[in-house]
Amino acid sequence: TGLSTINVLSDFPVVVEVFCKNGVVARPITTDGVTYIQKAAFEDNSSTPCVFEEMKESLVYRVKVRVSWKTRVKGIYLKGTGKYYTVTCIYGEKAHNTSQAIEIDSSYQIYDEIIQNKGSS
8 A cells, every 4th residue: 555666866867757557657857867766656546646557467566667868959958769667566475675776778878969060150
C-alpha cells in the first residue's frame, strides 16, 4: 500500500518520462540538474498520479521509463528519441530490495551546438 521511489541520476541534461498504469505519463523534474525523482504507488493513490502496472497473475509490478538526452541548438532545447528502461518491483522468492545501477551508453547523446555566427548584422 506504500509508495516506491524511482531515481534517475544523470551527469548531463536529460528529459525523464515515466509511463504508468492507465496511460499516465509522469515527468519528474530536477532541482539540482542531476537527480530526477518520481514516486509510484502500487494501488490508486491520491499522493501520486503514477501507479505501477500489475502483471497478470503474478507478484510483478512495472513501469517504463524513457530517458532522452536534452541539448540546445540555436538557443532551442531539443530532445533526442531516448532509450526505454523497464522498472519492476517483484514480490516473492526472487525479490531484492534494490536494483543494480545501469550505465547508459553516452554514444546516444546528441551534442550541444558549438558553432556560433559572430558576424555583423
